Amino acid sequence: MAKATITFEDINVTVTVPAGTRVIEVSEKVGSAITYGCREGDCGTCLMKVTDGWNNLTEPSVLEDKVLRDNMAGKHNRLACQAQALGGKICVKPA
Amino acid sequence: MSAFALENTEGKPVAVALSERVHWVGAFDPDLRTFDIILKTANGTSYNAYVVRGNAGVAIIDTVKEEFADEFFARLESIADYSEITVIVLNHLEPDHTGALPELMKRAPQAQLYISQKAQSMLKGLLKQDEISFIPVLTGDTVSLGDRSLYFLHTPYLHWPDTQCTYVPEEKTLFSGDVFGCHFCDKRLFNNETGDFRFSFEYYYAHIMRPFKEYVLRALELIEPLPLKLIAPTHGPILRDRPERYIQRYRQLSSPGLHSELSPNQKTLLIFYISSYGNTRRMAEAIYKGAMQVQDVRVSLYDLEGGEVSPFVDLIEDADGLILGTPTINGDAPKPIWDLLSSLTVVNLKSKLGGVFGSYGWTGEGVRLVEDRLRGLKLRVPIPGLRVKLIPTVDEIMECEAFGLELAQELMGLRENKIINFADLA
Structure with a gap:
């Protein structure tokens, strides 16, 4: 199975994950400061900054795009509960 | 005694001149004791709104809390006709300054609304209307009123994400929104006439602006170079006596202490x-x-x-x-x-x-x-x-x-x- 690595820069931890893993599935277990609210892409609490490997994540859905806009997200921001790792190297931190 | 009247001979609220072309059209709320759940005030507050008149247009800068709309409209009517209003500026969208906006937009439908870029999504949440016409602005954008003009400064997070300030260079006047404001209700209006509001000024900063020190310092970079005769905030005294002191105090309060x-x-x-x-x-x-x-x-x-x-x-x-x-x-x-x-x-x-x-x-x-x-x-x-x-x-x-x-x-x-x-x- 294809693998990806997600580095949580705020805590300096890298996790090797199977492709398709959502960031939410990993970040709480390792103790990153990305916080969650609804966990279903609606509230925008889990906004994170993707500092490397933007293209190694699934593209944001139309709904995620709307939530990002509503939350005045910067251009390198994603919702950790929605973004899935596709492969390669990804670096994230709380927005 | 103040040198200005707050009411006409019939007891109706009237505007107060800050200059020949700038007027205060706000409202007093002396009975307020708790603001936004988290803030105390020992003598209430004021909701300051302003009118700027040019020879080719009239601008309203901010409004008041909804319950005080009658007072605001009465003062506004004493100085301008609704048909003259060409511009409405909201320096941030908090309800205590936008409460009279829907009614104002009805009375002056020709007026163009100016808000900060960051205020766009909030405006829909506030007015609950789909079709709202507005122009989003950033630092450096200007609007002409003829011989007076409005210059916008993008000052986010002071204290709302959408906060901006509006500067009128011909008047050397800064409409600062909640920045440099405080909850202090005094009908003498101007800082060289009111009672001692130093505590309220410091308390307001500590509870409202302090979480955003980094943004305060960025905003001061924009504000400090401006030639200033007067700072007109949305709460508390209008700062016409040595307004630069309040800017200096904000810089002092926002600079890290121990790190030095x-x-x-x-x-x-x-x-x-x-x-x-x-x-x-x-x-x-x-x-x-x-x-x-x-x-x-x-x-x-x-x-x-x-x-x-x-x-x-x-x-x-x-x-x-x-x-x-x-x-x-x-x-x-x-x-x-x-x-x-x-x-x-x-x-x-x-x-x-x-x-x-x-x-x-x-x-x-x-x-x-x-x-x-x-x-x-x-x-x-x-x-x-x-x-x-x-x-x-x-x-x-x-x-x-x-x-x-x-x-x-x-x-x-x-x-x-x-x-x-x-x-x-x-």
Whole structure:
């Protein structure tokens, strides 16, 4: 199975994950400061900054795009509960 | 006695001139005692709104809280006809300044609404209308009123994300929104005539602007170069006597205090604890010892029982890292820990280092709960909390030292990247 690595820069931890893993599935277990609210892409609490490997994540859905806009997200921001790792190297931190 | 009238001979509220072309059309709320749940005010507040007249248009800058709309409209009508209004500016969309907006838009439908770029999505949430015509503006955008003009300054997070200020260069007047404002109700209106509002000014800054110091400093870079005769905020006295003093005070209040005493390569780490039987205290002392081994980390150790919350909040605001030691009593961290944590919303903690430890008797939930709270406050908590059952053994004391050492190393960027396999995560 294809693998990806997600580095949580705020805590300096890298996790090797199977492709398709959502960031939410990993970040709480390792103790990153990305916080969650609804966990279903609606509230925008889990906004994170993707500092490397933007293209190694699934593209944001139309709904995620709307939530990002509503939350005045910067251009390198994603919702950790929605973004899935596709492969390669990804670096994230709380927005 | 003031040199101006607030009412006409029939007792109807009228506008107050700030200059020949600028008028105050706000409202007084002397009975307010609590604002936004979190702020006290001993003599109420004012909702300041303004009219700027040019030879080719009239601008309304901000409105008032909905309940005070009648007073606002009466003052406005005393100085301008609705058909003359060409521009409405909202410096931020908080309801106490936008309450009269829907009615104003009905009475002056030809007026063009100007809001900051960041206010766009909020406007829909506020007015609950789909079709609202507005122009979003950023720093440097201008609107002409003929021989007067409006120049916008993008000053986000002071204190709402969408905050902007509006400057009228021909009047050397800054309409600053809530910046430089305070909850102080005094019908003499101007800072050289009102009672002493220094406390209210400082209190307002401490509760409203303090969490956004970084943004205050950025905004001051835009505001300080402006030639200024007058600052017109949305609450409290209008600052016409030496307005630059208030700008200087904002710079003073927003500049870091302790950091000036540190060399550039040093970082500060604070350890706070509370302890019933001395076990969490022993852990704290060992963590302190461990952290002291790392060069250039200035570590301090405090017993929460020995101090007031407020100075501790000041210390935490300036620190780079915060470690909390809490016992568990009845399944929770004790109240002094939560009192401190609930007081930290007035300071910016984002990306500071956090850590938690504590001794417990039965179940030890306190440490995990406090870790979650630190994450909620946007601290990074890279090392799982350290818990010890009752009295720490010699080995456990050594673990505490290692915990302190590791946190101090993390603070200085000396800790190596940890690589974990997803399958190994619990």
